[in-house]
Amino acid sequence: MNVSGAIHDLRALLADPDRVTVNETILEHHSHDLTYHAPHLPEAVVFPTDTQEVSRIVRFANENGIPVVPFGVGSSLEGHVIPVRGGITLDLSRMNQILEIRPQDFLVRVQPGVTRSQLNQALRRHGLFFPVDPGADATLGGMAATNASGTNAVRYGAMRGQVLGLEVVLPDGRIIHTGGLSVKSSAGYYLTGLFVGSEGTLGVITEVILRVYGIPEHTAAARAVFPDVESAGRAAVALIGSGMTVGRVELVDAKTIVAVNRFKGTDYLESPTLFLEFGGGRKAVEEDIRLAEELVNSEGCQTFVYEHDPEAVAKLWEARHHAALALMAMAPGKKMMTTDVCVPISHLPGALHAARELMETRGMDGFILGHVGDGNYHAGFAVDADNPEDIARAEEVNAAIVRYALERGGTCTGEHGVGMGKRKYLPEEHGEAVELMRGIKALIDPKGIMNPGKVIPD
Amino acid sequence: MNVSGAIHDLRALLADPDRVTVNETILEHHSHDLTYHAPHLPEAVVFPTDTQEVSRIVRFANENGIPVVPFGVGSSLEGHVIPVRGGITLDLSRMNQILEIRPQDFLVRVQPGVTRSQLNQALRRHGLFFPVDPGADATLGGMAATNASGTNAVRYGAMRGQVLGLEVVLPDGRIIHTGGLSVKSSAGYYLTGLFVGSEGTLGVITEVILRVYGIPEHTAAARAVFPDVESAGRAAVALIGSGMTVGRVELVDAKTIVAVNRFKGTDYLESPTLFLEFGGGRKAVEEDIRLAEELVNSEGCQTFVYEHDPEAVAKLWEARHHAALALMAMAPGKKMMTTDVCVPISHLPGALHAARELMETRGMDGFILGHVGDGNYHAGFAVDADNPEDIARAEEVNAAIVRYALERGGTCTGEHGVGMGKRKYLPEEHGEAVELMRGIKALIDPKGIMNPGKVIPD
Structure with a gap:
């Protein structure tokens, strides 16, 4: 019909x-x-x-x-x-109601159309917040569907770790409930985790139960500048390995800082920079900052700046937050392509280096941002969507970046999901396991009506 | 055949x-x-x-x-x-090889027969540890199969959060690999999470890739005694809500302390007690302890004792660790039955109270231990496995405890798994979703050879 x-x-x-x-x-x-x-x-x-x-x-x-x-x-x-x-x-x-906030249980029930800023606004008066922050003000249903994460994931984990339960409409119209209101469960197969990240190909998420967290008493941020990406990477590994609780660890490469300076009129040192965030009791955070400074200095950090004042913290993060904007502002009319591989953490400095080289040898501008604590990074290019050659060149770089990650046991997508763009890489990444994914798709959606042409390769 | x-x-x-x-x-x-x-x-x-x-x-x-x-x-x-x-x-x-330790990537690859103490011994010289601690020295394959957790889960999460990838032999003999070496991924359906917690009913786990963590520079522990379970529960909620990083938050009820005192000859105050652990930089931990003391005192804590010395820390935790032993020691020849429900955190004090009452009205002795940070607790009874009446009485209490949890959105099993004992509760907990679990079982194991009679109800 x-x-x-x-x-x-x-x-x-x-x-x-x-x-x-x-x-x-x-x-x-x-x-x-x-x-x-x-x-x-x-x-x-x-x-x-x-x-x-x-x-x-x-x-x-x-x-x-x-x-x-x-x-x-x-x-x-x-x-x-x-x-x-x-x-x-x-x-x-229009399904954007916050159905329930349970401050004493550190959880909420929301409809899928609630955005993360809408949720955070409602949580603030309870002293709570929802940590997953993919940048865009996405809906929580969409974030569950792609297993989104972002800069906070190193401390709080990705979306899948936050979703305690779902209401899902299956392709035949049946309504099921997975998970529940408890923080953990070993009661049967993990259907919640199967639907999180299924990108609308197995059903429609109509309700989400999410964990929320106490806002740390105090938050501080630091910027650490390094002579090269490798030393920044080593410093990140030292921080993670110290057993201290790091809130965010983000790397911005030198060329990206150059773009930000041009876009914002700022004068940040144009060298690889780690952006860090710490949260907790005031004195504990002060101690964390002191320990972090010691650790990064022993890995060759040249400049270490930290801020406790909330406005100064926000200002310090601007270079990180505006990197993609800075790139796109310099390329009016063009569209963005962003890579999203994730590698074992120790391979991140090498991966960042290789990505920049791949771009430079093709004369391509772009940003490089790394969620260093996770081994996930994004190289972003402005492409002319009407120019097949431009797209082909960008896709070639994207493919080389994916190959670099897969050869090291990494993944083609750390947080953006498969969609249309990463389908072709699934067989290389998962081998025979793709057939099991295909079997699950056929079991739940035998007529293939749910978001066809996504996730599972033809 | x-x-x-x-x-x-x-x-x-x-x-x-x-x-x-x-x-x-x-x-x-x-x-x-x-x-x-x-x-x-x-x-x-x-x-x-x-x-x-x-x-x-x-x-x-x-x-x-x-x-x-x-x-x-x-x-x-x-x-x-x-x-x-x-x-x-x-x-x-006999598949107990640690295949690879990658300290810079904070991950290991192990065969399924490696036990957690074997792994931790090998990790120690790298300054690393594996946090999931279910009590028993279980194998990592078994822990993955049941999605085990334990006292550390409030900080590090349950087993599913640690497993980055698996090798699985499917029932038809095919060998698949799920996940990989990166800390996060959004590349297709979450098969790793489906096999974790499947209790051997979907295939055999033959290799596990696990996250490991830096040993905190310093660890301290505290014991906080309360007049009643309710105030202890409120104190736990206050701690979790403060945004500080708590390592463990365990509750032991008064009757269980009595049993421990009798078993160990100790003289702990026979009142509900929270056992806490904090890890991080020394000064940050000191600050955490100070803040924790303030928070629990404002909820009515009567005695707060803390220890920094590792031996004293271990001694402080003894009452918690020996609770089950203490019970079983008093009931020679009997077998253990332990409940494992998990409820929304705010319901935990009520649930503990109800469980103790259910036991007392039937004249049953037993321990009650709560992973308060997760809302998961165990009531354990010694039962005479040869006496059907004794088992029936214990199962009746178990059922009432499960019903209490399910009525509040909780789960029949927080960390032990379904096995034989909890199958009957799955339809009540998951409704229509059980049919999807059954479909997945039939898809992957059409002949039903893998661990029949477990997880999925007949």
């Missing part, structure tokens, strides 16, 4: 028929993500407001073989939300 | 035929776990020494419909390793 003939039926499934739309502007808005991936229009966009509506729409789509693509705010980076085979885009932004 | 007729064939699959045995003593050793669950003999015990042998044995068993039960040291607590349908027990204790 084609969707245009089914609009009437779809409208009958919702309390308000206006929440099914074929408006051109809205279709266009749901045709792309933030990157260079080629856009494709959905045939209709549906805005459900509760789980029952999601269930009815998905069951209808399944019965009629219509593709369904769940959509949060569209901030993903590998084409996850692009409806490459048309069909229905299920925009979950 | 029955196993006794297949011994010759099995022997031909191993490099050394003596590693297939039907020796009565060895069969008996593999017929039980540490608890009251009724033993059952395997028909043969096989001791493979490498993955290829495991693959050949499992493939043979699958072709011939013979049950296979993986076995580590037999320290599980819900009958996981009892071969209730006979068949082959695959004893993995």
